[in-house]
Amino acid sequence: MFHHISEVLSDNFIGKEVALRGWIYRKRRMGKIIFVVLRDSSDIIQCVIEKKKIGNEKFKELDKVGVESSLEINGVIRKEERAPTGYEVDVKDINIIGPSYLFPITKDKSDEFLLDNRHLWLRSREMNAILKIRHTVFGAIHEFFRENGYYEVQGPIFVTGAVEGGSTLFEVPYFGKKAYLSQSAQFYLETFIFSLERVYTIAPSFRAEKSRTRRHLTEYWHAEGEVAWYHNEDMMRDEEELIMHIVQKVLEEREKELKFLNRDLEILKNLEKPFIRMKYEELIEFAQENGINIEYGDDLGADEETAITKKFDKPIFVTHYPIEIKPFYHRPDPDNPKVVLCHDLLAPEGYGEIIGGGERIYKLDVLLRRMEEEGLNPEDYYWYVDLRKYGSIPHSGFGLGVDRLVWWLAGLSHIKYAIPYPRTIRRTKP
Amino acid sequence: MFHHISEVLSDNFIGKEVALRGWIYRKRRMGKIIFVVLRDSSDIIQCVIEKKKIGNEKFKELDKVGVESSLEINGVIRKEERAPTGYEVDVKDINIIGPSYLFPITKDKSDEFLLDNRHLWLRSREMNAILKIRHTVFGAIHEFFRENGYYEVQGPIFVTGAVEGGSTLFEVPYFGKKAYLSQSAQFYLETFIFSLERVYTIAPSFRAEKSRTRRHLTEYWHAEGEVAWYHNEDMMRDEEELIMHIVQKVLEEREKELKFLNRDLEILKNLEKPFIRMKYEELIEFAQENGINIEYGDDLGADEETAITKKFDKPIFVTHYPIEIKPFYHRPDPDNPKVVLCHDLLAPEGYGEIIGGGERIYKLDVLLRRMEEEGLNPEDYYWYVDLRKYGSIPHSGFGLGVDRLVWWLAGLSHIKYAIPYPRTIRRTKP
Numbered sequence: 001m002f003h004h005i006s007e008v009l010s011d012n013f014i015g016k017e018v019a020l021r022g023w024i025y026r027k028r029r030m031g032k033i034i035f036v037v038l039r040d041s042s043d044i045i046q047c048v049i050e051k052k053k054i055g056n057e058k059f060k061e062l063d064k065v066g067v068e069s070s071l072e073i074n075g076v077i078r079k080e081e082r083a084p085t086g087y088e089v090d091v092k093d094i095n096i097i098g099p100s101y102l103f104p105i106t107k108d109k110s111d112e113f114l115l116d117n118r119h120l121w122l123r124s125r126e127m128n129a130i131l132k133i134r135h136t137v138f139g140a141i142h143e144f145f146r147e148n149g150y151y152e153v154q155g156p157i158f159v160t161g162a163v164e165g166g167s168t169l170f171e172v173p174y175f176g177k178k179a180y181l182s183q184s185a186q187f188y189l190e191t192f193i194f195s196l197e198r199v200y201t202i203a204p205s206f207r208a209e210k211s212r213t214r215r216h217l218t219e220y221w222h223a224e225g226e227v228a229w230y231h232n233e234d235m236m237r238d239e240e241e242l243i244m245h246i247v248q249k250v251l252e253e254r255e256k257e258l259k260f261l262n263r264d265l266e267i268l269k270n271l272e273k274p275f276i277r278m279k280y281e282e283l284i285e286f287a288q289e290n291g292i293n294i295e296y297g298d299d300l301g302a303d304e305e306t307a308i309t310k311k312f313d314k315p316i317f318v319t320h321y322p323i324e325i326k327p328f329y330h331r332p333d334p335d336n337p338k339v340v341l342c343h344d345l346l347a348p349e350g351y352g353e354i355i356g357g358g359e360r361i362y363k364l365d366v367l368l369r370r371m372e373e374e375g376l377n378p379e380d381y382y383w384y385v386d387l388r389k390y391g392s393i394p395h396s397g398f399g400l401g402v403d404r405l406v407w408w409l410a411g412l413s414h415i416k417y418a419i420p421y422p423r424t425i426r427r428t429k430p
Numbered sequence: 431m432f433h434h435i436s437e438v439l440s441d442n443f444i445g446k447e448v449a450l451r452g453w454i455y456r457k458r459r460m461g462k463i464i465f466v467v468l469r470d471s472s473d474i475i476q477c478v479i480e481k482k483k484i485g486n487e488k489f490k491e492l493d494k495v496g497v498e499s500s501l502e503i504n505g506v507i508r509k510e511e512r513a514p515t516g517y518e519v520d521v522k523d524i525n526i527i528g529p530s531y532l533f534p535i536t537k538d539k540s541d542e543f544l545l546d547n548r549h550l551w552l553r554s555r556e557m558n559a560i561l562k563i564r565h566t567v568f569g570a571i572h573e574f575f576r577e578n579g580y581y582e583v584q585g586p587i588f589v590t591g592a593v594e595g596g597s598t599l600f601e602v603p604y605f606g607k608k609a610y611l612s613q614s615a616q617f618y619l620e621t622f623i624f625s626l627e628r629v630y631t632i633a634p635s636f637r638a639e640k641s642r643t644r645r646h647l648t649e650y651w652h653a654e655g656e657v658a659w660y661h662n663e664d665m666m667r668d669e670e671e672l673i674m675h676i677v678q679k680v681l682e683e684r685e686k687e688l689k690f691l692n693r694d695l696e697i698l699k700n701l702e703k704p705f706i707r708m709k710y711e712e713l714i715e716f717a718q719e720n721g722i723n724i725e726y727g728d729d730l731g732a733d734e735e736t737a738i739t740k741k742f743d744k745p746i747f748v749t750h751y752p753i754e755i756k757p758f759y760h761r762p763d764p765d766n767p768k769v770v771l772c773h774d775l776l777a778p779e780g781y782g783e784i785i786g787g788g789e790r791i792y793k794l795d796v797l798l799r800r801m802e803e804e805g806l807n808p809e810d811y812y813w814y815v816d817l818r819k820y821g822s823i824p825h826s827g828f829g830l831g832v833d834r835l836v837w838w839l840a841g842l843s844h845i846k847y848a849i850p851y852p853r854t855i856r857r858t859k860p
Contacts, residue, residue: 069820098823142569383550423587
């Protein structure tokens with residue numbers, strides 16, 4: 001039986017013989033001894049391999065192979081303060097399973113090279129840590145929704161209409177016709193609430209964005225929720241709890257990985273509800289006071305969001321956007337129909353938008369008027385319009401960019417580090 | 431505060447005043463009384479609405495609106511054996527939120543009509559039950575993997591190569607170049623195991639299948655796992671446990687829904703490990719003995735699988751397929767290289783394949799030889815080949831068609847009932 005390295009990094013294992021398997025992380029020879037730092041999915045451990053113990057032939061073979069060779073070892077655990085993780089293995093025997101020569105990734109490789117070799121770079125301790133954080137984030141999202149009475153559903157990926165504007169739709173030839181790739185499951189989630197009331201989905205969404213910023217992907221993971229009878233404030237309350245739940249889980253399960261990535265943990269540990277709430281109008285004033293060049297009516301671009309959110313160490317809900325800069329389906333505020341009952345959630349520390357959400361128009365006449373104003377043909381959205389014809393109800397929803405959330409939580413410099421295989425305007429490989 | 435209908439269907443609520451909200455499932459008037467059966471996401475309840483209690487105006491309004499109107503009601507719960515769920519509400523007040531007139535779905539609508547109106551048909555008690563079973567299945571898959579040390583990861587959807595053969599790839603114009611939609615995350619999952627050892631994903635997969643059978647979709651949900659150091663048998667053991675776990679969960683949480691769908695529960699309740707195991711060779715013999723027209727070397731089509739699996743009430747693992755009828759990456763059996771160390775899992779009762787999996791080739795020379803035999807260019811798969819160059823290890827994996835699993839578990843006649851928005855060669859709407 002094989003142990004994981006993290007299990008044997010313990011005083012309980014001192015003097016015990018264990019079997020481990022993994023890959024060579026570092027290797028150096030000093031005469032008749034080879035020091036191997038072995039890595040597996042859990043951690044690393046130093047292994048001391050003496051020629052007289054494993055025999056001449058295996059020693060020679062080990063001497064020849066390079067980093068990232070896979071091997072099985074047997075040996076006894078002992079304490080060793082100078083070893084990278086505090087213990088080492090006094091090795092009795094080894095088996096090389098898959099040799100590796102001239103592993104392409106060496107120090108100081110360019111970012112582009114590491115992207116071309118992402119399939120190998122995943123093995124790095126950085127990517128290993130990020131992937132574990134990502135795993136915890138996805139698990140925490142499912143957990144939150146399921147514990148709060150949401151049903152998991154799946155909208156289609158092949159669709160016929162736009163949610164967020166036609167210019168960023170990917171078109172796919174489809175058996176002599178055409179289809180598009182979903183930008184958001186929102187409209188479909190709205191159909192589900194008439195059956196299940198509270199629904200969520202986690203699925204890829206697609207945007208043919210031409211933007212080359214540090215936060216745009218053409219394919220990203222989208223966690224979306226939609227709730228019958230909810231108003232804008234109800235939805236924001238659930239989102240706040242969702243984000244708090246994810247942060248707690250990540251701190252509980254991934255403190256080691258966050259520290260490895262040099263994440264400032266205090267900001268996460270100090271996070272509390274309620275988050276900051278600002279009307280769009282207030283945000284513009286705040287930005288102008290801080291020397292940011294923006295006018296009432298402008299949409300926030302990546303640069304403005306970065307500049308604004310650098311001033312905060314807590315997420316900010318921005319509400320009451322002008323009706324002109326938001327898609328047609330947002331419900332106008334009955335007290336001031338020039339703005340809509342929506343919210344964006346901006347991550348602090350320069351990260352910016354991670355959630356967009358709000359209350360949907362539920363009156364048929366209002367929806368048809370807004371579609372007309374935006375030049376949309378209701379026939380293209382017949383099924384979306386139907387929801388307002390047959391027993392409509394107030395409802396709200398939101399979409400969370402999961403990769404962006406990981407990007408912020410892990411404190412990464414660019415979104416491409418937050419997703420294992422980033423897709424951008426220029427990249428579909430590997 | 432509003433209750434869900436399922437909560438108040440209880441002797442504890444008799445004589446208590448409650449607030450409920452939902453949609454009109456059925457309605458009939460008898461003079462000065464209107465009987466409404468109200469539905470919400472949880473259940474249905476009969477409501478007795480007297481003109482003298484709610485007033486003339488509201489009574490007239492209620493009389494006018496049709497099924498699927500949304501409303502809020504207040505009233506007192508009482509026992510009523512003749513009511514559809516054993517209790518009824520003696521209504522004190524109502525509010526009509528969203529009226530509905532001439533709801534398009536009436537009795538005896540065609541299948542095609544119900545597909546065109548799937549956004550409304552989701553409200554049916556059948557679809558409500560299926561969606562809840564689906565929710566439980568997705569949850570059970572995540573739970574099993576996470577409890578067994580698997581990390582959740584995401585492969586890209588935009589890819590440049592085929593996993594299962596190029597003829598069923600969807601091509602997407604991609605900023606002046608082209609990309610394909612993923613048929614399976616398998617090759618990417620193989621890259622992750624060098625970092626995380628055990629990984630899984632649940633994501634949509636795409637196949638441009640021209641087949642019009644009762645089990646094919648162009649877009650389906652795929653749960654895939656891949657494990658370092660696993661051989662074929664190890665993988666099958668995990669899959670068996672996964673299926674058992676899902677079945678247990680569905681029986682625990684969804685017995686009511688399964689009964690509503692008239693599912694034969696005994697078959698699910700009697701399910702035990704180990705599942706049936708048959709070599710491909712034995713399966714062909716079995717099929718021939720049972721009068722099915724099939725030869726050694728034939729791939730099993732939908733019709734053959736239906737005919738064969740009707741003879742069983744337990745899933746069947748079929749192993750050791752001839753090398754010619756399986757994709758290049760399957761590991762040839764060292765004891766008989768004419769067959770590969772793979773497995774399909776066939777659901778019983780006529781359902782057929784729900785899982786495909788097996789051990790992957792991990793020796794570089796074997797992989798390159800198999801690619802050559804199949805006329806594939808290793809350069810197109812440079813990153814897949816790299817995995818065998820740098821510290822290769824034995825490993826195995828599998829893919830589960832989640833919609834097919836739901837189809838079988840819920841005992842449905844066609845796959846289109848197992849997924850909320852089915853996509854087939856002729857359908858991308860709604």
